[in-house]
Amino acid sequence: MPNMQESRSETARFDDLYWEPRAEPIVEDDAFLAEIIAQAELPVLLAAIAAALGDTSSLSSDLQPPLSPVDTQPHPHGGMSPDQQERAKEVALAGLRELRDNGITAVDLLPDETVTDLLRFLTAGREHWYGSLKHELDLAADKGGAPQWHFDDVADGREFPVLIVGAGIAGIAAAHRYKQAGVPFIVVEDAPMLGGTWAKNSYPGVRLDTPTFGYSYSFAQRGDWPHQFAQGRDVLDYVRDVAERAGIIENIEFSTRLNRLRWDERARMWKATTRDAAGKEQTRSFAAVVSALGQLDRPHIPHFEGIDQYRGVTMHSQEWSHEADYAGKRVAVIGTGASAYQIVPALADDVEKLVLFQRTAPWMLPAPNYHDRVTDAFTWLRRKVPHYAQWNRLWATVQGIPGRLHTVTAEEGWEGAPLSVSRKNQEVRDVLTGLLAAQFEERPDLLAHAVPNYPPGAKRMLRDNGVWADALKSPHTTVVTAGIDRFSEHGIIDSHGVEHEVDIVVFATGFKPSDYLDEVEVIGRDGVEIHDFWKGDARAYNGITVPGFPNFFLIYGPNVGGVVAGSLHFMIERAVEFSLKSVYEILQRGVSAIDVRPAALDRFVDWIDAGNRRMAWGQPYVHTWYQNAHGRVSQVWPYTNAEYWQITEAVSESDHEFIA
Template sequence: MRNPHAGQPFTTPDDEIAEALLDVSIPTLLLSLVHMSGDPGLIRGDLKPAGLFLNEVQGFMSEEDKATARKIALEVIADYRDRGCPEPESIGAELLHEMMNWLVCEPVPDEYVPMLLEEMELDGRDARLVPPAGDAGQFPVVVIGCGESGLLAGIRLKEAGIPFTIVEKNAGVGGTWYQNTYPGARVDVPNHFYCYSFEPTDQWTHFFAEQPELQAYFERVMDKHDIGRHVMWETEVTEASWNDDTATWTVTARDRSGKTTTLWARAVISAVGQLDRAHTPTINGQRDFAGPSFHSSAWDHSVDLAGKRVAMIGAGASGFQIAPTIAPDVEQLTVFQRTAQWMFPNPGYHDRVGPGVQWALRHLPFYGRWYRFLLFWPWCDKGFEVARVDPDYPDQQRAINEISEATRMMFTDWIVSQVGEDPDLRAKVVPDYPPTGKRTLQDNGSWLKALTRDNVELVRTGIDHIEADAVVTEDGVRYPADVIVYATGFEHTKLLWPMTIRGQNGEILSERWGERPSAYLGITIPGYPNFFCMNGPGTWLISGGSLIFHSECQMRYITQCLELLIAGGHRTMEPTVEKTRDWHERSQAEMRTLVWSQPTVKHSYFKNSFGEVHTLSPWRLVDYWTWTREPDPRDFVFT
């Protein structure tokens, strides 16, 4: 059987191939040529990338070198086509490592190579799949949520032969990508690796896909794996209670009509995202507002904003995308922002994927897998270089180490270059805290350009109250409004809220956690047997990477835990108190060394009321991947 990543055979004529090569990433193309020709000399000469940057599209090479590479490529590809597009011979580990180093212009440490090879699946094998083991037919599982992690859970459970039901409060798959349909919604991670490792696609039309395309991707994957028939749609889990006598979970769910359903399960997997429940601040007088008002995650598409005066309260990741999209249509847009946001310059953030890229992904051997690696590597643990606090660094209000200061200068130059000579606007848009201390946004200039429009005003003064037709700030200024949009984010620190999860002795999880949630590896919790979290406490990625990568790590671990239960004939498993406490203490100690927990970073939705961060992961991707490759039975108590 042909390796699915070796490319589909083609008969494309030379002139069409030459046209396609104008779109592609040239360094990625050259590695594909090595597979096609078997000649590593193609990357051992003068042709090589001059550097590596985030969000790679065509490669940082001179135009002359790109032209030379395309000429060589046309000859190799035509020969490969004329030979009938045979499946390339496998490449040894030493050469693969050399190819990695060449592509990213630096040595890739040995400890990363196994993780990266697993991620790329160059051998065509999905190493994260856990095959069936034991008699799983009498071990039903309930999965809460059908976003990216819940869908993944369903796929892996089905492959392992474990019966399952997914309960999803929305009417369709995708989680955040189903709910958030606001104007301009798109991903801020390159979507050629913001997708399942085992389900790449050549159908992306943007390098950073918009919401409808992302939701459609998850729907295609769901249909391909026939997961939809296992889902209870428009049904919300309200409670899950553990019964020690029967070693089962009783899950209570309510549908849109109010009808209650009770499900019985031997295990529960929470696949609830941390950006799931909208946060809408309480503001005096907001119920008196006469016009439409809604949260960005529940966008009211029946409201026509054309010619309206719109007040947008909040300007984080969602508002950052909404404002440039609606500004050309509204009469007036007033943006109320508590703190300025740092942004990473990405001129190609809205770029479309050319047809040549789609052709290469479809036909050139391993082009898609190397492109995934090329995008993955700059996002893979590089963020810790700017995030690690140097305790001896002066003026930590501005930066927390030398790299942080250089980043501040680069980001500031980008911001200032976009807003012109208006000193008041400059003062409003340059943050006063260390870079990357909050969620750093991707920017192609659209946000800052929107702020310079005559019909857009950025207000940094706090809101005092809302009237029937206006928002009034603390200095008494009245801003007329016909529509209010709350782009105020989510209840990030309230994990699993508002569900009631009752463990042993009826203990309610939210009461145990309070504002300090913890779980071993972010997955399992003492006193809550056979209960597993995806996107649990201490696993949310902010330093880089992709949440889908973390979900795949977690679900392999969870599936293996379930098979330990089933194959061992165990009733229950839960982590030891000692392991869980040690994990949480080490994670908190590590988090205190990073920028996200620094006192100079205020008004962060990552922090609890004590200024602590318990939701983010402070660990390198390679560490978390290593720790979750296989559960150690010694970490658990079995009955």
């Protein structure tokens, strides 16, 4: 067993807080191994074995998975043919035998040529993906996420305190990387605990709607997740555990809200005014500010006439009242987005009556394993094959790079608009409509309301394993599509004049994603407030920096949200890394600040807007929360991880002003 100092060294060497130096030895016979292989995802297993053996000769080009484009469901084994699969199983069995017979239980950093061979095999030779994938690969010597410099070596005795705002997914990533670089920082978090959206959202049924292994940090690649789509409490436990392992909790000031930022041009510092739980205000100076405030954090509840008259219980999905017992009660849920999709099936069997107010139906992708635990075969492979879970995570990343972008790319002049945007999009619509028809076969009245009237992918698509349809078909569920006229003392009156008496109303009405920094006053150079600069249209270079606001960095800012491709954590980490590269430039050059040039922002926004105009959500007949008050798509990233990796790889001197 390695001692604690050795464990820390290994963690740093591989840049993974969950690094496991050794697997358990394989002792099972060939028949057992064959059974395991029959249940494995073959490209993952072949890559893991080749890495552990340090030999990629078995990864012949004729075994390479074609990575067939995914329309609705991932293709097993990346689209390998039946013949490829049979030959791959033989190669895998020979490899597992070699691991067993030679007692191989560990894997080390791989030579560059081996990494290239493995990535070529997994990507079908897409070289332009390699850089972004190495960022996720512990075994690549040039993984590149961790800072390759230290504050003490470049600061020359200079003070450079940094303020990080928020202790959710983004804030924890920022704090970890800034600590690795030795940059002094504090984190202020409005809530009394860390975890961001996962601490705030505790409603019944809350869980990921993306596969678990794609929802983790490159520097914290947990392998023992219990569910295919992690439950909310598991994600929260993970986030808190990452913060503990990173040693950043002591840097967090909880129950502390940032109210105001003002750039002091003379001092070249940000004056930050915060307020603690007791209402005490404090103003402190920081050389730089990293805003890690989330997009989906500020609840949106539409104005409803008469709501003050209602005598029952009301709550937003993010502010779930666990004191309100819904068992045997009459419950209304307003909304059919991601939260409602999880809440409704979780409540349906326990309430006396469920009334669902639907404005638009959701598109759902089939996911039969949505509520399943990880398989026994996967658990065995994770325990026995070195680094298997991390190769599985990389495989999820590989498949997520193109994602389903091809299904939501619009064709100019497509005659199927506004119900679809292209031939492929129409094919997806037909498949998903057919699945809905089967689920609601005995309820044609519900089917008429279950098929969305907009193109697939124009709004966020959910995961379907049948429980949504079951909940809507329940004898004590009523689906109301008439709209809400007003509230009464005892319930909700729809636009047809029907009163629905309920004891509890749940607002699953979403958030205000386009209102960046809505509750913070940010005053930059020349006294310009950032919301006045934006005028309701939030824009940031690379989604990170805004002209006139030096040393101010947005993490997961405007236009970097991936909805059919990519990775939340990847985008967050790259923004954090870009901010640190900017800090390095400041310190190394001996200047006070860095500010992005307006022309650079304009060029970036033009590029983003051109990409979004090609997508389903960017069509003029589509209206979603991806758009801001001006109708511009300000939330969504229309490209892949590979492009974001490229534009955040270096701080362009020509795009920035360095302030003495």
